[in-house]
Amino acid sequence: MVSILVVEDDLQINNMLLEALTKEGYLVTPAYSGSEGQLLFELSNFDLILLDLMLPGLSGLDLLKIIRGEKSIPVIVISAKEQVDDKVELLQAGADDYLVKPFDLKELKARIQVCLKRHQTSLEEKTSDKRLNFEGLMIDFETRAINYQGQELNLTPQERRILELLLSQPKKVFSKFEIYEYAWGADYLADDKTLTVHMSNLRKKLNQISKRPWIETVWGIGFRLISLENKK
Numbered sequence: 001m002v003s004i005l006v007v008e009d010d011l012q013i014n015n016m017l018l019e020a021l022t023k024e025g026y027l028v029t030p031a032y033s034g035s036e037g038q039l040l041f042e043l044s045n046f047d048l049i050l051l052d053l054m055l056p057g058l059s060g061l062d063l064l065k066i067i068r069g070e071k072s073i074p075v076i077v078i079s080a081k082e083q084v085d086d087k088v089e090l091l092q093a094g095a096d097d098y099l100v101k102p103f104d105l106k107e108l109k110a111r112i113q114v115c116l117k118r119h120q121t122s123l124e125e126k127t128s129d130k131r132l133n134f135e136g137l138m139i140d141f142e143t144r145a146i147n148y149q150g151q152e153l154n155l156t157p158q159e160r161r162i163l164e165l166l167l168s169q170p171k172k173v174f175s176k177f178e179i180y181e182y183a184w185g186a187d188y189l190a191d192d193k194t195l196t197v198h199m200s201n202l203r204k205k206l207n208q209i210s211k212r213p214w215i216e217t218v219w220g221i222g223f224r225l226i227s228l229e230n231k232k
Helices: 011-023 034-043 060-070 084-093 105-120 157-168 176-184 194-209
Strands: 003-007 027-031 048-052 075-079 097-100 131-134 137-140 145-148 215-218 222-225
Touching: 003 011, 003 034, 011 027, 011 105, 027 034, 034 048, 034 060, 048 060, 048 105, 060 075, 060 084, 075 084, 075 105, 084 097, 084 194, 097 105, 105 157, 105 176, 131 157, 137 157, 157 176, 157 194, 157 222, 176 194, 176 222, 194 215
Parallel strands: 003 027, 003 048, 048 075, 075 097
Antiparallel strands: 131 137, 137 145, 215 222
C-alpha cells in the first residue's frame, strides 16, 4: 500500500485530505507542524509527501530541504502562495510539484498518481545495463548512486531522470518535450519554466563536482551532453 505523509497545520484541510486519500486506497499519516512532519519522516518510510509551507515549528521550505538532504521521495507542495518567484524557489529546493490553495481534489489525486508513476518508473526498466558511464560520470542502477570520480552527486528525482535520459544517449540532442515527458511524465508547455529551473540546478550541481561543462544547450532544439573527447 502506498504511504503518504500529509504535513498541514490546517485541521480542516488535513482531515479532508486524510479522508479523501484514504478512500483512494492510500495509507495516510497526518502531521500538523513542520517539526512533527520531520519526526515522522525520520521514523518512517513514505512513498510521497504532501507539504504545506506556512507551518508552526519548522517551515515547509526548511522541511523540504531536510527531506532532500536525505531522500529522493516525491514531494508535492500545497500552498496559498501563487507568485512565480515562490514556485521557482520551491522547485529549486527540490519540490516535485506545486499546487495552489484552494485546490481541486481531482487535480491533486491526478498529480499524486503522476508523481508516484514517475518516481517508480526508471531508466533501469528500459535498459539491460546496470550502469551508465559517460567520461567518468556514472549512474549505478543497483546502488542508485550517481558519482563522478568517486564524488557522489545528490540530485532531486527530476534532476536524476534528466541526467539518466542524457546519459542513455550521450550524442543525441534531446528536445525539451522529450526531457519533460521523461522526467515529469507530462506534455511540455512552451511557457513552463519548470524544466529551465531544474536544468539550471542540475548544471550547478555538476559544476560543483567538476569544473568542466557537462550539458550543452542546442538553441532551438534542446540539450545534450558535452564530450571533452570531441573538443580535443
